[in-house]
Amino acid sequence: MSEDILKLNHLTKQFGRRKAVDDLTLSVRSGEIFGFLGPNGAGKTTTIKMVMGFLFEDTGHIEIGGYDLRHQYGKAMAQVGGIVENPEMYGQFSGRQNLEMYARLHGLKDRRRIDEVVRLVGMDKRINEKVKRYSLGMKQRVGLAQALVHRPRLLILDEPTNGLDPDGIHQLRDLLKNLAHQEGVAVMVSSHQLAEMQMMCDRVGIINQGRLLDVRLVGQAAAGEAGGAAGIRPYRIELLPPEAARGQAVPTAQEALAALPEGWRNLVHIAKGQALEAELDPQQLQELLGMLLAAGIPLSQVLYSSRSLEDLYFSVTGGGQALA
Amino acid sequence: MRKYLALFKNEWMKLSHRALLIVGIVALLVVPPLVAVSMRSSVTYTDNSGSVSQTPDQSQLQELAQVHLDELAEQQSWYDPAASDVYTQLEYKANELAQTALQSLMDSRLDLAARPYIQDLLDQQARLQAALTLAQNSQAQGFSESDQLSLLNEMGGSEVAAEQTLTQLGQVLTDGSFEAYRDYLLETSGSVVSGADYQAALAEAWAMVPTEDQQAAWLYDSSAYTTLRSLTEQYAAAEVSMARGYDVLNGTEQPLRAQERQSFQDLLLELRYELKNPAASVTELAQAANNSDSVAKQLNLIILCIGILIAAGSFVSQEMETGSIKSLIISPTRRYKIYLAKLGALLLISLALAVFSWLVRLISLRIVFGPLSGLTQVIAHNGSLHVWNYWQYTALDAGLGYLTLAVIVFFALAVSTVTRRTAVAVGLTLGSYFGLMVTESVLANFGWKEAFRFLPLMNLDFSTRLLSDASRLMTLKQFGSTPQVNISVGFSALYVLILAGLLLWMGLDSFCRRDI
Ligand SMILES: Nc1ncnc2c1ncn2[C@@H]1O[C@H](COP(=O)(O)OP(=O)(O)OP(=O)(O)O)[C@@H](O)[C@H]1O
Ligand SMILES: [Mg+2]
Numbered sequence: 001m002s003e004d005i006l007k008l009n010h011l012t013k014q015f016g017r018r019k020a021v022d023d024l025t026l027s028v029r030s031g032e033i034f035g036f037l038g039p040n041g042a043g044k045t046t047t048i049k050m051v052m053g054f055l056f057e058d059t060g061h062i063e064i065g066g067y068d069l070r071h072q073y074g075k076a077m078a079q080v081g082g083i084v085e086n087p088e089m090y091g092q093f094s095g096r097q098n099l100e101m102y103a104r105l106h107g108l109k110d111r112r113r114i115d116e117v118v119r120l121v122g123m124d125k126r127i128n129e130k131v132k133r134y135s136l137g138m139k140q141r142v143g144l145a146q147a148l149v150h151r152p153r154l155l156i157l158d159e160p161t162n163g164l165d166p167d168g169i170h171q172l173r174d175l176l177k178n179l180a181h182q183e184g185v186a187v188m189v190s191s192h193q194l195a196e197m198q199m200m201c202d203r204v205g206i207i208n209q210g211r212l213l214d215v216r217l218v219g220q221a222a223a224g225e226a227g228g229a230a231g232i233r234p235y236r237i238e239l240l241p242p243e244a245a246r247g248q249a250v251p252t253a254q255e256a257l258a259a260l261p262e263g264w265r266n267l268v269h270i271a272k273g274q275a276l277e278a279e280l281d282p283q284q285l286q287e288l289l290g291m292l293l294a295a296g297i298p299l300s301q302v303l304y305s306s307r308s309l310e311d312l313y314f315s316v317t318g319g320g321q322a323l324a
Numbered sequence: 325m326r327k328y329l330a331l332f333k334n335e336w337m338k339l340s341h342r343a344l345l346i347v348g349i350v351a352l353l354v355v356p357p358l359v360a361v362s363m364r365s366s367v368t369y370t371d372n373s374g375s376v377s378q379t380p381d382q383s384q385l386q387e388l389a390q391v392h393l394d395e396l397a398e399q400q401s402w403y404d405p406a407a408s409d410v411y412t413q414l415e416y417k418a419n420e421l422a423q424t425a426l427q428s429l430m431d432s433r434l435d436l437a438a439r440p441y442i443q444d445l446l447d448q449q450a451r452l453q454a455a456l457t458l459a460q461n462s463q464a465q466g467f468s469e470s471d472q473l474s475l476l477n478e479m480g481g482s483e484v485a486a487e488q489t490l491t492q493l494g495q496v497l498t499d500g501s502f503e504a505y506r507d508y509l510l511e512t513s514g515s516v517v518s519g520a521d522y523q524a525a526l527a528e529a530w531a532m533v534p535t536e537d538q539q540a541a542w543l544y545d546s547s548a549y550t551t552l553r554s555l556t557e558q559y560a561a562a563e564v565s566m567a568r569g570y571d572v573l574n575g576t577e578q579p580l581r582a583q584e585r586q587s588f589q590d591l592l593l594e595l596r597y598e599l600k601n602p603a604a605s606v607t608e609l610a611q612a613a614n615n616s617d618s619v620a621k622q623l624n625l626i627i628l629c630i631g632i633l634i635a636a637g638s639f640v641s642q643e644m645e646t647g648s649i650k651s652l653i654i655s656p657t658r659r660y661k662i663y664l665a666k667l668g669a670l671l672l673i674s675l676a677l678a679v680f681s682w683l684v685r686l687i688s689l690r691i692v693f694g695p696l697s698g699l700t701q702v703i704a705h706n707g708s709l710h711v712w713n714y715w716q717y718t719a720l721d722a723g724l725g726y727l728t729l730a731v732i733v734f735f736a737l738a739v740s741t742v743t744r745r746t747a748v749a750v751g752l753t754l755g756s757y758f759g760l761m762v763t764e765s766v767l768a769n770f771g772w773k774e775a776f777r778f779l780p781l782m783n784l785d786f787s788t789r790l791l792s793d794a795s796r797l798m799t800l801k802q803f804g805s806t807p808q809v810n811i812s813v814g815f816s817a818l819y820v821l822i823l824a825g826l827l828l829w830m831g832l833d834s835f836c837r838r839d840i
Contacts, residue, residue, distance in 0.1 A: 052654050055839045077656035084654070088647030092341050098651070101337065104330040105655035146651065 002029040005079070005154045005186035006051065011060035013046055013210075020046040022210035024060070028186045030153065033176055035201035035218070036190035039317055043210040044190040045085060048158050052084055053077060065153050078106065081152030083160060087143025091132030095123060095142045098131055099149055106150040117145040122171065136163035144172070148179075155179065156188045161196055173200050198309045208317045218309055233304060235285055238275045240298035251297050259295040264288065328661055335669035339635065348631040348677065355627065356620035356685045360692035363616035367608050380438065380544055388438035388544055389430045396423045410471040414454055414478065422450035429497075436500040440546040445505070449493045452486050455479045502536045502543055509553070517561060517572045525560035532599040539602070547608035552599070555606075559595040562588045583812075590704035597702045597709060605700065613693040617685055617718070624681040625725060632674050632729055633757060636736035637750040639666055640835065644744045649840060659836040667737055667828075674729040682722040686715055724787035727820065731784055732757070734824045738831035780823060783816040 004027040013021040021043045028034040036044050049055045051062055053069070062069040067076035089098040099114050118127045121141040131139065140163050147155060155176075161169050177200070179185040191197050197204055198218055205215045240250050251259070253270045260268065268288070271277040280288065285302075292299060339345065380388065396419055403416040425446045429437040436442045455478040458465065462472055479486035489512075496508045510527055533552060542548035561573055566588050570577045580588070598605060640663075643649040652662050690696060699714035712720075735756075740749040764779050776782060 049840075054650075054653055056837075073658055074656045077654070080654065080656075082654060084650055086647065088650050090338065090648050091646070093337075097337075101334045102651050102655065104334060105327070105652070105657055107326060107330065 002031045002184075004028070005030050005065055006156075006188065007061075007063040008047070008051070009061040009063070011047065011050060011062065012058045013043075013050060013055060014058055019210045021050070021057075024207070024210070024212050026205055026212055026215065028154065028188050030186045031180055031184045032202045033180045033187040033189060033200055035197040035204035036188060036207065037192065037194070037197060037204050037313060038190075038207035039192065042207045042317075044207060045158055046210075047207070048082070048084055048156055048188075048190060051156060052080065052082060054084065078150070079153045080156060081147035081150060081154070082156035082158070083140070083143045083147055084156075084158050086136075086162070087139045087146070089131045089139065089142065089146070091130065094130055095127040095134070095138075095145075098142065099127075099146055102146050103149050108150055113149060113151075114145075117148045120148065120175065121145045122168075137165055137168055140164055141168065144175075152185070154186045154188070158190045159192075160189060161191065161193060169196065176200060194310050194313055204309065206313060206316045213316045214312065216309075216312060233281075234277065234279050236271060236275055236277050236303040237289070237292070238273070238300045238303070240300045241274055244300065245298070256292060256295070256297045259297060260288075260291060264291070327657055328665060331657060331661055331665035332668055335665045336672070339639075339669050339673050342635065344631060344635055345673075348627060349680070351627045351631075352624055352677065352681045353684055355623045356617075356681075357688035357692065359620045359623065360613075360616045360688045363612045363619070364692045367612045382434070385434045385438040385544075386430075389426065389434060389443075392440075392443045393423060393426055393430070396426065408465075410458065410467055410474060413465075414451075414458060414475070417454035417457065418447070418451040420450075421453050422447050425450055433500065436497075439543050441502070441505050441543070441549045442497065442500065445493055445497055449490060449497070452479060452490055452493075456483060456486050456490075459483065502549075505549075506530050506533075516557060517564060519564065521567060522560050522564050522572075525563040526556055528563070529556035529559040529595070529599055532596065533602060534600070542602060542607055545607045545609075547611050548602065548606045551606040551611065552602055555595055555599055555602075559592065559599065562591050562595070566592070586706060589707060593704035593707070593709045594702050597711070609693060610699060613689055613696070613699055616693070617689055617699075620685050620688070621718075621721075621725075624685065625728075628674070628677055628681060628729060629732055629757060630754065631677070632670070632732055633736050633753045634750050635673075636670050636733050637740045637753040638746040639670065639737060640740040640831075641744050641746040641749045644840070645746060653840060660832055663737075663741070663832050663835045667733065667831075670733045670737060671730055674733055675726060678722055678726045678729060682718060686718060689714075721787045727786055728781075728784045731780070731820060731824055731827075734827040734831070738827045738834070741831045742834045777815070778819075780819075783819040783823075786813070786816065 006028040008024055008026050011021055011024040012019065024043075024047060036047070038044050046055065050057050051064070051069070053073070062076075064076040065079040067079070069076045089095075090101070093101070096114065096118070099118070103109075103114060115124075118124050121144050123138065123141045123145060126134075126138065127142070131142065134142065140160065144157070144160065147157070157176075160172060164172060173196075176187050176189070180187045180202070189197070189200065201218055203215060203217050206213045239253060239256060242250055253274050253276060256276060257265060257268060257270060267280070267284075268276050268278045278284075278288065289299070289302065400416065400419040400423070403412050403419070405416050407413065407416075426437060426443065429442070429446065455475050458467075459472065459475045459479065462475070467475070476482065480489060492508060492512070496504045510523070510530065516522075533556075536543060565572045565580070566585065569579055571580060571584065640649075643652070653659070686696075689699075696714040699717075701712045701714060701717035703710045703712065703717075732753075736749070736753040739753050740746070743749045743752065760779065760781050764776070764781055767775055767779070
């Protein structure tokens with residue numbers, strides 16, 4: 001049911017001799033949040049700018065909602081909403097005036113829609129103030145409202161959490177999830193905030209030096225895929241380390257294993273650093289934890305131990321290198 | 325089309341939100357009345373209705389004569405009666421004599437004493453008499469040789485010559501009529517062009533002027549007869565040029581070209597009308613109103629040009645610099661439409677401002693100078709004569725002047741788009757505007773006519789060329805600074821069209837095809 005809303009085909013963009021985007025092919029589907037990850041200067045903004053009509057691609061094609069960007073520009077762009085880098089608006093006008101001006105360009109006359117998006121981004125109290133008096137986060141919020149006002153099928157946000165407070169980030173996450181999962185909008189978010197991306201995205205693409213290196217499912221989606229219908233995933237259960245026990249004797253991993261019933265000992269393995277590892281479904285995880293606690297074994301944390309996004313990111317981008 | 329309107333509305337909002345606009349409007353609003361008031365205050369004689377149509381009554385005559393008397397008295401206080409140098413003594417003496425003569429004329433014939441040309445004659449007479457007296461007493465005064473020479477010079481060469489002129493002056497003053505004065509002028513004043521045909525043409529020109537009993541009012545106006553004099557001289561020069569087949573004011577005897585002949589013919593048509601109907605347009609008030617409006621027009625045009633240059637020169641670059649262009653680019657509109665919307669909004673706002681400026685000019689003129697009937701404009705073009713109301717004339721003039729603004733908009737917007745930097749764009753546009761003005765006058769001084777044809781401001785100046793073709797020709801020659809412009813209107817139209825097209829293409833190309 002989910003179609004490709006954004007299709008990039010062998011996109012290349014060169015600035016002088018530097019290839020900012022190099023033969024990039026990817027697609028973003030309706031109903032998903034696609035994370036666009038990469039170090040500074042990787043080519044994220046360049047890609048997004050090509051999609052939004054700021055830059056002209058050297059080679060390749062861009063298709064939005066089935067329309068070719070170069071040949072059916074109006075129709076293609078009517079499907080897109082977004083923010084590129086910082087949201088910049090007309091400082092001499094109020095937030096609402098800015099929204100009205102933008103909505104007018106989309107042939108939108110409905111004032112209620114503007115009120116609606118303003119409420120959605122939590123700006124209803126100060127929308128009538130001049131934009132030049134807004135803080136960065138407030139501009140982000142109005143920028144988001146502007147990106148949403150014409151109900152785009154493709155929403156592209158370049159580092160949207162930039163400048164948002166924790167509340168704002170949380171709301172944004174909920175908002176994007178709602179838009180994607182309930183309303184079927186295709187959302188593309190660029191960022192280098194790995195933890196944020198892991199919580200927010202369904203799929204991430206990692207780009208470095210203009211090349212797309214890997215595309216992976218993450219979060220719920222990854223879990224669903226790895227465990228199939230049963231939902232079996234690898235977990236790592238760490239015991240309370242001795243130094244944290246304030247002098248009391250704590251059981252070792254061997255003792256903890258020994259405390260489990262016979263049948264469980266084949267499922268669970270001892271891992272380095274006072275920890276147990278096991279591949280379990282959620283039901284089994286609950287049972288195991290219950291048993292360990294009942295046996296009086298103190299735990300420090302339970303981890304979902306697949307390779308984290310961070311591992312993936314650093315292995316793919318060859319982390320720790322200087323900028324290209 | 326709907327989308328285009330939406331774009332246009334946005335651009336209009338941005339323009340009308342600028343502080344610059346307020347400053348511009350205030351400037352356009354303030355300049356014309358200020359100029360008008362200051363020019364009006366220098367006009368001494370008008371009747372109550374604000375225009376000269378009636379012969380002044382007794383008290384007005386008294387006042388008119390008194391004004392000159394007071395002037396003389398004030399001037400006399402500048403000179404020290406005890407000074408020994410010949411100039412101071414001459415001035416002092418002449419002034420004293422002029423006052424006495426004016427005073428006695430006021431007692432005997434007040435209506436004559438109130439006429440500026442009579443006052444002029446009295447001054448001339450007094451000066452001659454003073455020079456004569458001083459020359460006769462030069463031994464006693466101990467004047468040097470060069471002092472005596474100066475006195476002789478003042479007398480027109482010799483005592484005999486002075487006596488002769490005094491006799492003539494005495495006769496004219498006794499007669500007192502304007503016709504007598506005219507004849508005296510024709511006889512005595514040295515002419516610009518030599519030749520009997522010129523003198524005949526001059527007489528012919530004067531003969532067209534209504535006689536005193538036909539139209540007396542302007543006799544009391546200080547600028548009327550000087551204006552009439554220069555009109556008659558222009559007429560004679562044009563007439564003689566046509567007859568001789570070359571331009572008599574030009575120095576060289578190059579045969580007239582067909583277009584120049586036409587210009588002279590048109591000029592003669594205009595002059596004939598003005599000489600026959602001098603009452604309104606030659607008065608000091610009308611001249612002051614005319615001057616005031618042309619100064620206000622120039623100032624307002626400069627304000628408009630600078631304002632538009634700044635507004636258009638920053639219209640794209642500022643959006644690029646602040647990044648607000650993003651919301652335009654993200655919208656589903658093609659870039660050329662964005663550019664055209666900006667251009668359209670700028671053109672419309674400059675039109676609105678031009679109309680506003682025109683209205684302010686007219687209204688302040690009407691309020692300060694009264695009815696504008698004296699400012700009737702006479703324009704001959706290709707052999708036909710048009711007599712226009714002042715508002716009609718200025719409307720046409722403002723319309724043609726708007727062309728300049730429009731091309732300036734094309735230019736500044738293109739520069740703004742290509743440079744993408746407000747500071748650079750505004751500097752560049754203002755620089756080239758003033759640079760062009762200077763270049764044109766420098767080229768004019770070198771008289772390099774061929775290059776002159778291709779200068780943009782010259783070609784843009786439709787208003788001066790269409791509306792005062794012939795008289796411009798004359799004034800230019802009299803000042804001798806600007807070469808005659810032999811550009812046909814068709815050439816200019818084509819030139820301006822190509823220029824605007826080129827600028828449009830430059831701006832569009834840069835706006836639509838470059839990365840942002
Ligand atoms: N206008 C430009 N002219 C020349 N080079 C450019 C231009 N814009 C971007 N680049 C170069 O292209 C490369 C990609 O830049 P881009 O802005 O796409 O990176 P990014 O992934 O968005 O980085 P960041 O995370 O820092 O925002 C960089 O090397 C950058 O220097
Ligand atoms: Mg970026």
